[in-house]
Amino acid sequence: MSMTFGIVIVPGSGSEWATVTRDAERQGYRTILLPDTLNTPSPFPALAAAAAVTSTIRLRPNVLAVPLRTAAATIRETAALQLLSDGRFELGIGSGRPDARAEAERLGMPWGSAAERRAQLADTIAAVRAQVDPAPLVVVAASGPRMLAAAAEFADRILLAAGPQVTEAELADMVRIVRDHTDRAIPFSHQLIGIGDRLPYWTSTRLGLSADVLRAAGAAGVLDADPAAAADMLETRREKYGIDEVLIPGELSDAFAPVLARYTATIGEQ
Numbered sequence: 001m002s003m004t005f006g007i008v009i010v011p012g013s014g015s016e017w018a019t020v021t022r023d024a025e026r027q028g029y030r031t032i033l034l035p036d037t038l039n040t041p042s043p044f045p046a047l048a049a050a051a052a053v054t055s056t057i058r059l060r061p062n063v064l065a066v067p068l069r070t071a072a073a074t075i076r077e078t079a080a081l082q083l084l085s086d087g088r089f090e091l092g093i094g095s096g097r098p099d100a101r102a103e104a105e106r107l108g109m110p111w112g113s114a115a116e117r118r119a120q121l122a123d124t125i126a127a128v129r130a131q132v133d134p135a136p137l138v139v140v141a142a143s144g145p146r147m148l149a150a151a152a153e154f155a156d157r158i159l160l161a162a163g164p165q166v167t168e169a170e171l172a173d174m175v176r177i178v179r180d181h182t183d184r185a186i187p188f189s190h191q192l193i194g195i196g197d198r199l200p201y202w203t204s205t206r207l208g209l210s211a212d213v214l215r216a217a218g219a220a221g222v223l224d225a226d227p228a229a230a231a232d233m234l235e236t237r238r239e240k241y242g243i244d245e246v247l248i249p250g251e252l253s254d255a256f257a258p259v260l261a262r263y264t265a266t267i268g269e270q
Contacts, residue, residue: 003238005260006031008062008191009250010040014049020250021050025057027257028264033062033092033247038103044077051085059085062247063092063141063159065100067111071124079132087134094141094161095121118150125154139189145177152181157245159189164203167218175241190237191247195255196225227258234259 007029011017021032032050034043043061050059059081064074074093081089095117096104104111112120121140129135140155142148143162151158160174171190178186193203197211204210214222223230237243248256 002244003234003263004030004245005256005263006033006060006062006189006245006247007250007253008033008035008247010034011046011049017046017049018053021057022053024253025054027253028260029057029248030245031058031060031090033060036061036064036068037100038106044081047081047089048084051081051088056088058088058090060090060092060139063094063139065096065103066093066121066124067096067104067109067117068100068107069109071120071127074124075128075131078128078136082132082134082136090137090139091125091128092139092141092159093121093125094159095147097161114146118147122150122154142178143174148174148177149181152178152184152186155186157187157189159191159247160243162190162221164193164207164209164214164221165217165219166221168220171220171237171243172241175243185242187245188241188243189245189247190243191221192223192249192252192256193219193221195223195230195252198252198255200249200251223256223259225255227262230259231262 005028007024009020009024009032024032032047034040034046036043043064047059047061078089078091095114101111125138137156138154139157139159140151141159141161142151148158158178160171162171162174175188193199194211194214199209199211211222224233234246
């Protein structure tokens with residue numbers, strides 16, 4: 001099991017999107033990820049555009065909120081992306097973040113209870129696997145105990161949807177819940193929220209958090225600014241928890257570049 005990296009980016013324009021996606025592929029990222037919100041471009045056409053200007057990097061929404069679409073719509077768009085990307089599409093999907101309820105209402109889609117949304121998620125994934133050829137890798141975002149337990153049953157990979165102040169111990173407990181509900185060796189993904197003193201705009205401005213506050217809280221999503229220390233931490237989590245994919249907010253890509261370079265250099269030596 002080796003470490004891989006994804007970059008979460010949002011298009012600013014067509015030409016800029018083509019440039020940043022090609023750059024991500026050249027820099028050694030394995031996956032391009034795009035949020036699924038009504039305040040950002042729809043992930044399916046954006047990822048299709050990324051597929052057209054790249055050849056190896058994988059493409060994933062981060063993550064589709066299952067209540068925002070019918071299963072049939074998800075199947076249709078997934079099949080299109082698999083075709084246009086020559087099989088590089090990955091279905092990142094979840095039961096819906098809390099603030100997605102208002103988005104479902106704007107789209108005229110039912111939100112449902114937590115249990116109903118978990119069932120909808122399972123049914124949509126089963127339908128995609130049955131009707132899309134080749135079936136994509138399915139990455140399920142999960143945070144609470146019930147969603148983690150459900151994801152253990154049908155996910156190929158689980159994104160530990162940890163909040164900004166989740167600690168190492170809490171991250172470990174999320175992994176434990178999954179392992180308690182399956183005999184499969186499911187790999188995990190985790191998204192960084194900071195590197196050294198650098199935080200994304202949303203975390204620092206909208207949430208009003210600082211790197212000092214997060215470090216004081218023991219936030220697992222804040223990586224050390226020193227590349228060697230950061231790489232050591234990532235390797236420790238890979239070995240202990242099976243977190244073998246780390247997602248980097250695009251705003252932090254320059255701060256993460258020295259860490260990524262350590263890994264790409266190692267791969268090049270093999």
